Amino acid sequence: MTNPDDTRPQGEESPERGDPNLTRASRQQIRQHEILAELSMSALQGAGFEQLLADTARLSAEGLRTEFSKVLEYQPAENRLLVRAGVGWEPGIVGVATIDADLGSPAGFALQTGKPVISNRLQDEQRFRTPDILRRHGVHRAMNVILQGEGRPYGVLEVDSATDERFVEHDVAFLQSAANLLGMALERRQRELNLEAALERHQFLIKEMNHRVKNSLGIVAGLLRLQARGLEDAGFKAELEEAARRVGAVARAHDQLFQTPEVEWLDVGRYIEAICRDLDGSFAGCDIQVEAEPRIVFSTDRAISAALIVNELIANAVKHAHPGAEAGPVRVRVASADENEILISVRDEGDGLPAGFQLGRTRGLGMRIVSALVEQIKGVLTILEHRPGVEFVVTAPREG
Structure with missing residues (x-):
């Protein structure tokens, strides 16, 4: 046998x-x-x-x-x-x-x-x-x-x-x-x-840190908004409100990190969706529509940069797309460009770009922030005029 x-x-x-x-x-x-x-x-x-x-x-x-x-x-x-x-x-x-x-x-x-x-x-x-x-x-x-x-x-x-x-x-x-x-x-x-216990402890501490950072940034954003409401100077008031939105966008990243076991990566589409929900309630008359492909991940730092780009482009559309009128719809899209790159676009249906507009020579803080952040994520910014409206398209590598 x-x-x-x-x-x-x-x-x-x-x-x-x-x-x-x-x-x-x-x-x-x-x-x-x-x-x-x-x-x-x-x-x-x-x-x-x-x-x-x-x-x-x-x-x-x-x-x-x-x-x-x-x-x-x-x-x-x-x-x-x-x-x-x-x-x-x-x-x-x-x-x-x-x-x-x-x-x-x-x-x-x-x-x-x-x-x-x-x-x-x-x-x-x-x-x-x-x-x-x-x-x-x-x-x-x-x-x-x-x-x-x-x-x-x-x-x-x-x-x-x-x-x-x-x-x-x-x-x-x-x-x-x-x-x-x-x-x-x-x-x-x-x-x-023992290693698993140490890792769990480490993960817990990072999540707790993200929770506290989110709360601290929320307090800062709240103070900025409170100070803005007490100002009579419209320009200075608008600047403080923009600063509050930027701080809020970073706070939202730490909120996302607190809710997920992964601390080094973020689903950039899900994150940008959350940012847009926050912004939708901040701008009167603005209808922010988001189309985000799931499971596109960025490192946390790059995801925050991408979300701040969207934040600035939406604010820019609200301020400049419809001069003298209420803000109209703004469409945000996050999708795969190909297997190596992703695409993030923000499109309005406004009056288009001012005559002679050149991205590299703009004096506005918002667009200068956008340019710096696009460079930070090793991306390329393309501007498409649609008549009506303008579309800002950022393509960036999946891995930075």
Whole structure:
């Protein structure tokens, strides 16, 4: 019958089957070496924690030809050992049953002293109490070794048998080797958990920082608006209101970051949609219509720059597209230009550009801000006249 765990090329016999002169003990030792190699590969390949516990219990029993085995996890609060994994036990044992972890039990002695324990005749054992779980299953002999974890013992690896054979020193070496391999995997898992906890803490702190920055910027924007309302000078009042909108646009970025687990990237379409909702309530008579393709992501800094560009272009349309009249509709679009670039456009239906308009020579602060921000995101600004209206189109690489 073919061994399903045998990975040798077809036609090549294992030493166990190929050499009739090998003793049973020699064949068992060969299998033990194969098992340790298998456990090593399983640990290196990152097998799941529960699977690794189950594999260690199963292969330990196989390597020592025992009917029972178990991985015991130390529970310090109760000073007991929980059966975390095992083979051969009746239902209701694994994951439920516990045994004493004091020096009076074989497993407890191995845990407390770090020394392996062999009990070849439990019925005659004078050093330790025989745990009830072993008596109920008719176990005659047991062997326990310590299972080290990250900085402290994890528990004990134990094999048990109802036969009258004997465990020998070589068996201890095999079982301790299996326990050491599992222990290394446990240490790696604990380090991974520590790193995950540190990352979660880091993410929490960044989210909290974004929340506080958003609130602080909201206060600044509110103060600017409050000061603007108390001014009689229309020009100065308008400048303060524009400054408040710019601060509000940056605050909205931190609000978006607070609501998402990702802190280095923003969905630029979703972000610009939120900015436009804020602006729609700021300009009387202005109808801002947004068409944003989802899942276009920018780094946070570039997304903020892109949103500020939109903010300035909408403000420019409101102020200049319909001189002497209420602002009309403004269309904002965020879309993929191709696989390497995105497109952001702001279009109005106003009277068009003034005669002789040249982007590089404009004296207005808003357009100078737009030009600087477009350069910052390594983009290109194109102006299209539609009659009626003007469209400002920014194309920029997805990666800055």
